[in-house]
Amino acid sequence: MQSVANVSVLAMFFMYLLTAVFGYLTFFGNVEPEMLHTYSKVDPLDRLILCVRLAVLMAVTLTVPVVLFPDFSWVRHVSIAICLLFVVNLLVIFVPNIRDIFGVIGATSAPSLIFILPSIFYLRIVPREKEPLRSRPKIQAACFAALGFIFMVMSLGFIVADWVTTGRSSGGGH
Template identity: 60%
Template sequence: MQHVANISIAVMYSMYFLAALFGYLTFYGEVEPELLHTYSRIDPYDTLILCVRVAVLTAVTLTVPIVLFPVRRAIQQMMFPNKTFYWPRHIAIAFVLLTLINLLVIFAPNILGIFGIIGATSAPCLIFIFPAVFYIRIVPKEEEPLRSVPKIMVSNS
């Protein structure tokens, strides 16, 4: 999985770098915050927009393996906690996730809304939920029981 993540990050970085570089070289100081909107001003036939959308879709598809593994595992643990590993279920969850993510990328009007949703949902987790869960999970129950004052304080914060 580490090898897949490394390749995915490298290819994703290259795709985003090339999109940013050619967007800047095409428009210089007139690049809008959403690169696709800049292309729509100059290309009435939308061929450039289509090429950029395909590049972004490819970059997103190559980025997804980084988050697909933990998300798929979390879905399997929540929906099928006591079931053994089953390839068809494993592939079906991956296929549904990839389809939903690609549909989101294709139909999202701009990236700001997506970043807003991701920021609104991940910031509370990173600030409040994850530190408490990590503390409760990392400190063994033998050293500090679950009903000890520090663990109760962490779970209430």
């Protein structure tokens, strides 16, 4: 599974690299923050752009189950992939700006990966016989997890406040 995950991540890296290089070579300094919006100004076929968006989001989504589940089970992998694809399809249809999606994902995943998950893993992995819950390292780990949760809530609050002030909370505007 590690080899599959490595190949998958490497393939996604090259896909994004090619997208960035050819997007820049096509539009040079006129590339917008969302390159698909740049193409939609040139190409009147909005359905084609929607299909490209869907393909990119599906590619990103399909790498998640491969990387996250080294104890591989086809039933679990396929069911989680189908659920993720369903959510991604809803996001593609209802969210006009991918910046909002990346903002929410970044606000939730960064604190989880940096603060919350390592702290929780430490609390769960180190046995109570070796270190009781009231020991200094475990208290510090719990505080670290709480700090990460606070960062996540604050980041999501700033994103929602931005949506409310700019009128993008219900999928309107760019």
